[in-house]
Amino acid sequence: MIAPDPLPLTPAHAALAAHIHAAAFPAGEAWSASAFATLLTLTGVLGWIMPDAAGLLLARHVLDEAELLTLAILPERQRQGLGRRLVQTWIMATEHAGIARLYLEVSDRNRAASALYASLGFHPHGTRKAYYKDGSAARLLVRAGARDADRISPPFR
Numbered sequence: 001m002i003a004p005d006p007l008p009l010t011p012a013h014a015a016l017a018a019h020i021h022a023a024a025f026p027a028g029e030a031w032s033a034s035a036f037a038t039l040l041t042l043t044g045v046l047g048w049i050m051p052d053a054a055g056l057l058l059a060r061h062v063l064d065e066a067e068l069l070t071l072a073i074l075p076e077r078q079r080q081g082l083g084r085r086l087v088q089t090w091i092m093a094t095e096h097a098g099i100a101r102l103y104l105e106v107s108d109r110n111r112a113a114s115a116l117y118a119s120l121g122f123h124p125h126g127t128r129k130a131y132y133k134d135g136s137a138a139r140l141l142v143r144a145g146a147r148d149a150d151r152i153s154p155p156f157r
C-alpha cells in the first residue's frame with residue numbers, strides 16, 4: 001500500500017497531534033495539545049501529519065543540523081508504511097534545506113523504531129544510559145544529510 005502525502009503540521013493540528021501522541025506512547029510520555037501548539041510556533045520547528053490523522057512527525061532544524069523531536073503512529077495504523085513515509089518526508093525536507101546532519105534519539109528497547117531508522121540510513125552515534133522514564137538507554141543516531149553525504153566517513157555513515 002502506498003501511503004498518501006503527509007500534510008504540513010500547523011498549530012491548528014495541536015489537538016489532533018496530542019491525540020495521536022497519547023495513543024502511540026505510554027501514559028506519562030504523551031505531549032499535550034498546548035505543548036504541540038507552542039512547539040509549532042518556534043523558529044525551526046516543523047512537522048507533518050497524515051491526511052487522516054493516523055500519524056505525525058515533528059522535527060527541529062537549527063543551522064545545518066536537524067533533530068527528530070517525535071514520531072507517532074496510531075497503534076491500529078502501525079506497520080502500514082506510515083512511519084517510513086513520514087521519516088522519508090522529513091529527510092527530503094532536510095535535503096531541500098541543505099542540512100548536513102540529522103539526529104534522533106531512540107530507546108534501546110524500541111525495536112520497531114530502531115529497525116525503521118536503520119533501514120533509512122541512521123547509524124549509532126552514542127548512548128545515554130537510563131535516559132527514559134522506564135530506565136532504558138537512549139541511543140543517539142545520526143544520518144548524513146544530502147549536503148555532507150559524500151564527506152562523512154564511517155562510523156557516521
Ligand SMILES: CC(C)(COP(=O)(O)OP(=O)(O)OC[C@H]1O[C@@H](n2cnc3c(N)ncnc32)[C@H](O)[C@@H]1OP(=O)(O)O)[C@@H](O)C(=O)NCCC(=O)NCCS
Pocket residue numbers: 024025071072073074077078079080081082083084085105106107110111112113115116117119
Ligand atoms: C515506531 C513507529 C513510528 C513505526 O511506524 P510504522 O508506521 O508502524 O512503521 P512502518 O510501517 O513504516 O514500518 C517501517 C519499518 O519499521 C520497522 N518496523 C515497524 N514496526 C515494527 C515492528 N513492530 N517490529 C519490528 N520492526 C518494525 C520495519 O523495519 C518496517 O519495515 P518493513 O515493514 O518493510 O519490515 C510506530 O510503531 C510507533 O508510532 N510506535 C510508537 C511510538 C514510537 O515508538 N515512536 C518513535 C520514537 S523514537
